[in-house]
Amino acid sequence: xxxxxxxxxxxxxxxxxxxxxxxxxxxxxxxxxxxxxxxxxxxxxxxxxxxxxxxxxxxxxxxxxxxxxxxxxxxxxxxxxxxxxxxxxxxxxxxxxxxxxxxxxxxxxxxxxxxxxxxxxxxxxxxxxxxxxxxxxxxxxxxxxxxxxxxxxxxxxxxxxxxxxxxxxxxxxxxxxxxxxxxxxxxxxxxxxxxxxxxxxxxxxxxxxxxxxxxxxxxxxxxxxxxxxxxxxxxxxxxxxxxxxxxxxxxxxxxxxxxxxxxxxxxxxxxxxxxxxxxxxxxxxxxxxxxxxxxxxxxxxxxxxxxxxxxxxxxxxxxxxxxxxxxxxxxxxxxxxxxxxxxxxxxxxxxxxxxxxxxxxxxxxxxxxxxxxxxxxxxxxxxxxxxxxxxxxxxxxxxxxxxxxxxxxxxxxxxxxxxxxxxxxxxxxxxxxxxxxxxxxxxxxxxxxxxxxxxxxxxxxxxxxxxxxxxxxxxxxxxxxxxxxxxxxxxxxxxxxxxxxxxxxxxxxxxxxxxxxxxxxxxxxxxxxxxxxxxxxxxxxxxxxxx
Ligand SMILES: [Zn+2]
Numbered sequence: 001x002x003x004x005x006x007x008x009x010x011x012x013x014x015x016x017x018x019x020x021x022x023x024x025x026x027x028x029x030x031x032x033x034x035x036x037x038x039x040x041x042x043x044x045x046x047x048x049x050x051x052x053x054x055x056x057x058x059x060x061x062x063x064x065x066x067x068x069x070x071x072x073x074x075x076x077x078x079x080x081x082x083x084x085x086x087x088x089x090x091x092x093x094x095x096x097x098x099x100x101x102x103x104x105x106x107x108x109x110x111x112x113x114x115x116x117x118x119x120x121x122x123x124x125x126x127x128x129x130x131x132x133x134x135x136x137x138x139x140x141x142x143x144x145x146x147x148x149x150x151x152x153x154x155x156x157x158x159x160x161x162x163x164x165x166x167x168x169x170x171x172x173x174x175x176x177x178x179x180x181x182x183x184x185x186x187x188x189x190x191x192x193x194x195x196x197x198x199x200x201x202x203x204x205x206x207x208x209x210x211x212x213x214x215x216x217x218x219x220x221x222x223x224x225x226x227x228x229x230x231x232x233x234x235x236x237x238x239x240x241x242x243x244x245x246x247x248x249x250x251x252x253x254x255x256x257x258x259x260x261x262x263x264x265x266x267x268x269x270x271x272x273x274x275x276x277x278x279x280x281x282x283x284x285x286x287x288x289x290x291x292x293x294x295x296x297x298x299x300x301x302x303x304x305x306x307x308x309x310x311x312x313x314x315x316x317x318x319x320x321x322x323x324x325x326x327x328x329x330x331x332x333x334x335x336x337x338x339x340x341x342x343x344x345x346x347x348x349x350x351x352x353x354x355x356x357x358x359x360x361x362x363x364x365x366x367x368x369x370x371x372x373x374x375x376x377x378x379x380x381x382x383x384x385x386x387x388x389x390x391x392x393x394x395x396x397x398x399x400x401x402x403x404x405x406x407x408x409x410x411x412x413x414x415x416x417x418x419x420x421x422x423x424x425x426x427x428x429x430x431x432x433x434x435x436x437x438x439x440x441x442x443x444x445x446x447x448x449x450x451x452x453x454x455x456x457x458x459x460x461x462x463x464x465x466x467x468x469x470x471x472x473x474x475x476x477x478x479x480x481x482x483x484x485x486x487x488x489x490x491x492x493x494x495x496x497x498x499x500x501x502x503x504x505x506x507x508x509x510x511x512x513x514x515x516x517x518x519x520x521x522x523x524x525x526x527x528x529x530x531x532x533x534x535x536x537x538x539x540x541x542x543x544x545x546x547x
Pocket of ligand 1: 155
């Protein structure tokens with residue numbers, strides 16, 4: 001019906017065209033018009049049939065999807081240390097006919113899986129890493145860690161690969177049967193919480209032959225957007241200072257404290273903060289504060305995230321950080337020995353054509369049906385956190401529109417930005433989490449191995465599967481997407497990597513934290529041979545709420 005009315009509108013407009021074409025004009029060969037930048041293209045009968053079949057396939061994989069969501073949740077691994085998650089996904093993809101190249105871009109827990117042949121090449125990606133200190137029993141509406149102090153999926157990165165793999169396998173079955181040409185790639189957003197890898201994927205040419213990148217990220221609703229996204233890009237830099245040791249009491253004047261440099265840099269930055277643009281974000285942690293108090297710290301280091309809404313503004317902010325570090329070294333009589341880029345992310349820009357095609361599919365799917373238990377859990381945690389008890393999403397949002405820079409008030413980042421400036425890309429958001437949560441917190445874990453996450457992932461997989469059908473069977477989508485990319489998105493902005501030539505992936509990050517907790521966490525890995533769900537394995541009553 002939607003398409004019929006859209007078509008009717010076209011005829012209506014044409015009928016009122018004020019100047020009819022003359023016979024002479026009609027005879028002339030018109031210059032080829034650029035393709036329209038819309039992804040709203042009616043399904044022909046074959047596409048409609050294949051879409052209906054894809055939906056049935058995804059529906060039949062509900063248990064498979066749930067197992068993936070629960071399994072990765074139970075690993076709860078931090079960025080660059082996603083060893084178990086990596087092993088699990090690589091095995092799963094190989095078992096299902098994908099060829100997998102491991103350790104891509106020099107990152108042990110990154111891979112590129114591939115199935116099929118020929119064009120189009122569609123790359124399905126999603127993040128896999130967790131959040132420090134967010135261990136949490138799923139289905140429990142108050143803080144109750146599985147392992148105290150341990151990391152966990154306090155954002156929901158355990159669910160996106162399930163969305164992609166289910167969608168890919170549904171399509172693979174149909175493509176094999178009907179001999180539909182095309183290549184499906186699957187890749188993990190390794191260490192996304194450190195924005196640590198995607199710029200390296202680009203640098204190493206992993207997306208060189210990719211036609212479209214379909215990214216997916218957990219959200220509170222089923223949605224997609226195009227154009228400049230809200231939020232920021234970021235560069236993540238560690239400043240390392242060096243001084244000289246001395247007896248802190250006996251001869252402190254002989255020492256030069258690298259920790260002084262760190263503190264002076266932070267004080268300087270915090271004074272400067274008031275005079276930085278409102279949309280910027282910056283934060284730091286001290287990664288090395290010295291060894292013990294009676295030894296003047298010879299080495300110390302501080303790790304900053306600098307965030308801004310555009311690439312030029314981000315470069316300016318980074319320069320201020322570098323100046324602050326140099327000033328701190330001068331004041332403390334120490335040396336700034338190294339600046340290490342630990343991660344980076346371009347501000348995101350999503351493709352209009354692919355977003356519109358995706359949104360048409362989202363409207364066909366709608367939101368999952370939530371049970372009373374699902375809504376009870378959501379409202380209980382909202383009450384616990386003192387936010388509006390709105391429950392779960394019950395209506396779809398509109399197609400997300402570009403955020404003009406003047407209206408961008410800043411926020412989070414994602415290194416999918418780097419992919420989005422190299423290949424037409426969208427991020428599909430799927431409703432596996434609860435609205436109103438703070439992010440990077442135990443509360444963001446509680447839904448992520450429950451029916452809320454499972455239903456949300458199935459809804460996401462359906463949307464992803466239908467968009468795959470569109471891209472495989474409507475060649476004009478790829479053509480239009482690239483035309484938008486070339487003539488609109490990159491018309492006045494050229495991608496320059498934020499990582500410098502000498503930078504390499506920071507694969508050592510989080511090693512110590514995981515070494516501290518892994519043995520204890522291993523006792524709670526999901527065992528699908530014994531239990532249907534992770535909730536069942538943990539013996540959790542769903543939902544568990546404060547009385
Ligand atoms: Zn994320």
